[in-house]
Amino acid sequence: MGKLLLRGVLALAMVLVMVPAAMADEFTKEDLAKWERDFMAVVEEGDRLFHSALGSNAVSCDMCHPNATNTHPETYPKVQKQLGKVASLRDMVNWCIKNPLEGEGMELAADDPKMIALEAYMHYERRGVPLAPGKH
């Protein structure tokens, strides 16, 4: 009887241990595929923006940075010479919009979907490059 009770308790304990694991938020293949699609849609929007005139003078980001080369998102935050402080990639994007793209007053807010899309595109084009924050 005692043995049976012990077995029952053990079985219950096992179920209790197993249940939270079984209930955990598992990523299904469908989830992963959807998130990949969602991410790539934002990358594609970033690609489109990167190749269009964001300022006032018809100049686009890709003219100096084909395939987002020399944007080095993996090095931010870092000291940005022309800003005179440790700055984020977003600060640099806005510097470019303001200066070479002659878009004074046309800079993007940090949470602007356009800014997120530009970041997604630049990071995607630099995938595989080691992260090196603070480096030049």
Add this chain to the structure above:
Amino acid sequence: MSTKVNRRIFLKQLGVAAAMTAVPLNLVEVAWGKEKGENFTFAYISDPHITHISGNKFVKNFDKGLEKAIAEVNFMWPQPDFVVFGGDLAQLGKKEELDHGMEMMSKLTVPVKYVIGEHDYYLDLGQYWEEKISKLYYSFDHKGVHFVVLNSILTDDDWTHKRWPTAMERMLQMARLDNPNGSPFMVKEKQRQWLKQDLAKVDKNTPVVVMSHSPLYKVYKGWNFWTEDAEEVQALLKPFKKVTVLHGHVHQIMYNQIGNISFHAMMSTGWPWPYPVSYSQAANMVPKMTVFMNRADPFHERDATGWSAINLENGRVVNNLELWQNTPRSVRFDEKAKHPVDSQYQDPANQIPPQVHY
């Protein structure tokens, strides 16, 4: 032109000259082909990409680059025999851009030999260029050297004529460097036949200088630093003892040697392009002998841009790269190494490390 205007232009140019760190005054009297050649120099200005915004507004930065190069060339002494313009005068081939660019070019005090770039061509397929500026391909002789200008930015008829709904759409597609819908450049059969006939008249000992917009070899297909039928063009140049190809398009210092042919890329006056090696997602064929240009200050609008003063030494090109905001460089043919070398930086110990992150 009134005296007042002359004086104003002179004072403006004097200001530019005073601001310059390196006026190429040392290009004189380098002997080549002592028996039958004459010493001479020419200048090379390329890729200003004059961009029309609207009405009479143009992108200031690109205008200023071309103006600066022209003022500096006008200050060369002795004056160069001519200037070669390496292509991409316009950004989108618009009449406004070509007219505005030509107005600036008209300030040059010596004749100009024009090479067409893809940005000048793909809106109207070279029609306005041919009417107002220059033939698309031609040759000329100058003081014992045979010069050939090629239109190297042609592509498949299918891409040119069938793929795009409008001429401007075609232009925009070709204008984008990293466009996966782009198409590799070609010299094409008709022009190669012309070149063959043109070269048939030239003695094999005559130095030959070929000027094209795209490199006449294959560097990186992803950005069209590439000429699809390059090997066929090179084969036509093979019988000549001294051959140099000068090209624009890549907006960076780059040089190469393939067989008997030396290749030199020219600076842009508009903006510098990164080297294809900086794109980690694809392989490239940037020549191993090229010492990359250092970028002194990528946030200065004139960084790593400039023009070239060229002289011929023993029938070989000496390419004096006048880099703004950066140390001038000189790339010349080394008779022992049998290829061009950067006179200052070829030794790794002397190299300024290229600034790869910014």
